[in-house]
Amino acid sequence: MNDNLLFKQLYDQTSGTYTYLLADKVSGQAVLIDSVFEQHNRDYSLIQELELSLIACLETHCHADHVTGAWLLKHRTNCQIAASTDSGIDPLDKSVSHGDENSFGSFALKVIATPGHTDGCVSYLLNDQSMVFTGDTLLIRGCGRTDFQQGSANKLYHSIKELLFALPDDCIVFPAHDYAGRTSSTIGEEKRHNPRIGGQANETDFVGFMENMNLPHPKQLDIAVPANLKAGKPDDDELPRTPRWAPVTTTYSGVLEVAPEWVAANLNGVHVLDVRTQAEIDEESAQIEGAQHIPIDKLGARLDEVPTGKPVMTICRSGKRSVLAFNLLRQTGRDEVANINGGFLRWYGEGLPTS
Template identity: 50%
Template sequence: MCTSTTTPGKGSIVKAGDAMGFKQLFDDDSSTYTYLLWDPATKDAIIVDPVDIQVDRDLKEMEALGLHLVYGVNTHAHADHITGTGLLKSKLPGLQSVIAEASRAKADIPVRHGDKIVFGSRSVTVRATPGHTEGCLSYVADDESFVLTGDALLIQGCGRTDFQGGSAEKLFHSVHAQLFTLPDETIVYPAHDYKGRTSSKMGDEKKTNPRLGGGKTKEEFVEIMKNLNLAYPKKIDVAVPANMRCGVPDVA
């Protein structure tokens, strides 16, 4: 379990219906969504999937909101951009990096399925959702109002499964066992979107996702993924090694 370094004071009780602080940010170059989540009472916060070239923007957003960043969290070791976690750590003493233990990436805190990342009196629960990569995680809000799905489940799509230990069979199981079991009203916030969409609802993805929804069988999904014929990611040879260090520069 990840525990906040600050102790919530008076007024930090979470009441039914209280919303977690939330802001979605976008990087045009990689079509990546970065998420700021925080406890409105204590202002303790986490950032999920930061992008290196957007760190200055993220710092300004946090300063404007009066946030104290506790953890820099990644859904997986991305292949299309370098995480901003390393740069954030250099600018914010005490910040700790978080990534899946299964990714075998270096981080201050490796997490696994069932762990909770706590900030103030709020938290997200870690769900292992491998398939796009071996170390993919999704993060479910403490009230299940939303889930950050990384590349496991995109809006009307999903991440590719042809490198970094990817497996269409594993991804099918992950989505059906860990994501489609959430309430239909749970909002889906992915790591990427290429058509200007910001979110979806789990019920809609279950019904209409062209790859995974509408009663698609595992065999049908595997066949779909086998025939995508996607181009090799432009930044993979630079991004993946850097992200295996959570964005910390290679001093060697």
């Protein structure tokens, strides 16, 4: 793998979907392949924490088993949405066709049209041919089904045998799904061991396999396909509401955080909970005006002392133990809780007022 390539594989456990983040470490330009609606906060926070600039959400096809996060991410990052001209997805910022390249920094993902699971299925090949993102065309020891949308086992056979199996044997296959804890394969492995199309399977064998699978109707299809044809744009055309009680961000570790400047400017509207130890407070007498002090080791037993009515902002020395306080309060069913990013160290560092 090229040292300047940043690569992350992400998994959505509900739908069994893999999302891939690729970025050029030098320029910071990034692309996200096959994002998932429910994971847009996770993916957005990762992009933020890695200080990347998302330039495109690439779809391998119009999915039938989950809704894409592309529209949400576009509206948070100004990225483009790209997919095959034949995917039916509308609106698209970039319609891609066989042979097109999607650049990010000094890298590019080349489009290989691989119809069969749907007419608009494409695979994305990294320009050094070290990795291919095959969507639902080629899975690890499997392949996408061909019995709905525009599925065609014959087309899928030719896409896999003539285009994907023509790639180098060492090319790593990253599919859109796996359900058995496998994260990647290679072209060489699938050529030898794919139980549907590997080894000496011919078109009759493969089509005979695919046409006799008798799979149940995919349970998300009637929801996912209409939503994905709109690139994951919600029915009400609205971005998920940001909380009114504070301008929170979600970290990749899943914590709601707020910047200390905002807290300092809105002290009347919030309740600050300082969870430093008594020894720390004794040593460092500065406090935030109006803050309640309950040391973290006592908080579990004293949760009912934290007043309701105002959003709670948790703080400690460096913003770590206050995450525990955030977790404890959230576990009691309170929604309006956030951790003050960076704790007192950042509060002091920004010259914010103490009493």
